[in-house]
Amino acid sequence: xxxxxxVLGTDKVGIIAKVCTYLADREINILDIxxxxxxxxxxxxxxIEVNDTMDHFAEIADGLEKLGEEIGVVIxxxxxxxxxxxxxx
Amino acid sequence: xxxxxxxxETNKMIKESNLxxxxxxxxxxxxxxxxxxxxxxxxxxxxKITKKAENLVKTGxxxxxxxxxxVVNKRISxxxxxxxxxxxxxxxxxxxxxxxDRAAKEVGVNFIGGFSALIHKGCTPGDEILINSIPExxxxxxxxxxxxxxxxxxxxxxxNAVKRMGEIxxxxxxxxxxxxxxxxxxxxVFCNAVEDNPFMAGAFHGVGEKDCVINVGVSGPGVVKRAxxxxxxxxxxxxxxxxxxxxxxxxxxxxxxxxxxxRRLDVPFGIIDLSLAPTPAIGDSIAEIFQEMGLEEAGAPGxxxxxxxxxxxxxxxxxxxxxxxxxxxxxxxxxxxxxxxxEATEKGALTLEKLEAMTCVCSVGLDMIAIPGDTPASTISGxxxxxxxxxxxxxxxxxxxxxPVIGKGVxxxxxxxxLLGYAPIMPVNKFSxxxxxxxxxxxxxxxxxxxx
Numbered sequence: 001x002x003x004x005x006x007v008l009g010t011d012k013v014g015i016i017a018k019v020c021t022y023l024a025d026r027e028i029n030i031l032d033i034x035x036x037x038x039x040x041x042x043x044x045x046x047x048i049e050v051n052d053t054m055d056h057f058a059e060i061a062d063g064l065e066k067l068g069e070e071i072g073v074v075i076x077x078x079x080x081x082x083x084x085x086x087x088x089x
Numbered sequence: 090x091x092x093x094x095x096x097x098e099t100n101k102m103i104k105e106s107n108l109x110x111x112x113x114x115x116x117x118x119x120x121x122x123x124x125x126x127x128x129x130x131x132x133x134x135x136x137k138i139t140k141k142a143e144n145l146v147k148t149g150x151x152x153x154x155x156x157x158x159x160v161v162n163k164r165i166s167x168x169x170x171x172x173x174x175x176x177x178x179x180x181x182x183x184x185x186x187x188x189x190d191r192a193a194k195e196v197g198v199n200f201i202g203g204f205s206a207l208i209h210k211g212c213t214p215g216d217e218i219l220i221n222s223i224p225e226x227x228x229x230x231x232x233x234x235x236x237x238x239x240x241x242x243x244x245x246x247x248x249n250a251v252k253r254m255g256e257i258x259x260x261x262x263x264x265x266x267x268x269x270x271x272x273x274x275x276x277x278v279f280c281n282a283v284e285d286n287p288f289m290a291g292a293f294h295g296v297g298e299k300d301c302v303i304n305v306g307v308s309g310p311g312v313v314k315r316a317x318x319x320x321x322x323x324x325x326x327x328x329x330x331x332x333x334x335x336x337x338x339x340x341x342x343x344x345x346x347x348x349x350x351x352r353r354l355d356v357p358f359g360i361i362d363l364s365l366a367p368t369p370a371i372g373d374s375i376a377e378i379f380q381e382m383g384l385e386e387a388g389a390p391g392x393x394x395x396x397x398x399x400x401x402x403x404x405x406x407x408x409x410x411x412x413x414x415x416x417x418x419x420x421x422x423x424x425x426x427x428x429x430x431x432e433a434t435e436k437g438a439l440t441l442e443k444l445e446a447m448t449c450v451c452s453v454g455l456d457m458i459a460i461p462g463d464t465p466a467s468t469i470s471g472x473x474x475x476x477x478x479x480x481x482x483x484x485x486x487x488x489x490x491x492x493p494v495i496g497k498g499v500x501x502x503x504x505x506x507x508l509l510g511y512a513p514i515m516p517v518n519k520f521s522x523x524x525x526x527x528x529x530x531x532x533x534x535x536x537x538x539x540x541x
Contacts, residue, residue: 078157085345087095
């Protein structure tokens with residue numbers, strides 16, 4: 001299944017590198033990535049492919065949250081269906 | 090392909106506007122637990138509830154984790170105990186309430202509803218026992234919610250039941266007076282009660298329902314308010330369109346959660362309840378929506394029209410977003426659970442009479458209203474009768490959840506804590522209806538109920 005990762009926070013060196021390394025270490029494939037800076041605010045979206053078990057999902061999501069705390073940004077991972085159902089008929 | 094805007098919009102709704110799924114409520118039938126021995130009956134219902142709902146809380150939390158949307162409450166509703174326990178040889182059902190309480194604590198839900206009786210035409214012996222057990226049952230349990238249906242559009246209003254419920258409410262208040270009369274916050278008197286309501290305190294699992302079912306209540310007053318901020322000063326067409334579009338998105342999130350919960354628990358999906366339900370949190374208030382619409386305070390002239398419009402457009406937007414809509418599906422206006430309503434009451438903008446008018450155009454009646462503790466039982470019955478009449482004549486659900494605060498009067502307030510919030514005590518009309526209530530009997534069904 002696909003999941004969306006959103007990263008929000010003050011821009012600094014190495015945010016993308018750290019998130020990508022975290023995912024690569026766990027053999028998670030990134031399908032799409034886009035990033036902008038709005039008024040000094042770092043804003044990244046990623047679409048990744050994860051396997052379908054809850055434990056796996058929770059482990060990655062928790063890991064990313066913790067990584068975000070270390071870097072000083074907010075990282076959130078969500079199943080893509082929450083967005084699909086809300087914005088697509 | 091999802092756009093950045095859509096992803097950001099959803100996450101803003103969750104983070105900044107308190108979008109959440111208010112409750113996943115599992116309805117469980119207790120019909121197959123009947124036993125003439127009360128102890129055996131209690132054992133059977135405990136076993137059934139704890140087995141069926143064993144994974145309910147964990148599943149709710151898993152879904153919240155995976156989709157990143159809070160699922161605030163996980164709850165259970167059961168077959169009205171007056172029916173399920175009717176076969177028991179017993180003169181009190183307090184032990185049944187205690188069993189429900191234990192089962193709820195075991196599975197980790199925060200409320201269990203269904204200590205209920207449907208007496209809109211009359212009482213069976215089981216109904217009598219249940220009603221007499223209500224005050225004590227609510228005093229000795231923490232999680233159990235009770236409801237009584239005293240009228241329907243098809244059958245009229247059982248005024249004997251209305252009279253009795255006035256007394257029961259006072260008794261429930263008296264028995265919990267050391268805890269802000271909390272017993273009354275867990276007791277609802279209905280007209281036209283629905284069988285698939287996921288919201289407490291009025292939830293019970295109707296007799297026409299499946300053995301086990303998942304009902305979901307969505308919420309999001311904060312999201313509606315935020316959306317309306319974008320159309321400030323524009324006309325009613327724009328206002329209504331904005332509410333509709335927002336309600337659609339909120340309900341879709343609820344539908345997703347409901348389907349996932351149903352799939353993961355292997356329990357059929359019942360309905361989505363489209364009610365806007367406030368919480369005491371800032372930014373999660375129905376009164377704030379009225380202010381955004383252009384009213385100085387909730388209760389100002391225009392409030393009933395604003396509420397009618399809000400309620401109607403939430404439904405119009407929500408109906409298309411879900412395969413089955415049911416439950417109460419209306420805007421809730423519980424005074425103690427909405428900080429904007431509390432402020433309006435304290436400023437004198439919102440009165441009991443205005444609230445009554447508002448209940449004509451939305452569910453679910455006079456909800457979480459604190460009144461002076463010396464209010465006579467007959468006056469409480471009169472308030473119930475008025476609400477029931479509104480429900481009966483307008484073919485809608487109405488309810489009364491009113492708290493006579495023992496030892497306190499107008500100008501003071503009462504704190505319930507948590508989602509139940511706090512409430513300033515509202516003045517009640519001092520003129521008596523004692524002789525009216527004392528008449529007894531039934532009010533016949535209204536003429537327009539004869540539709541066959």
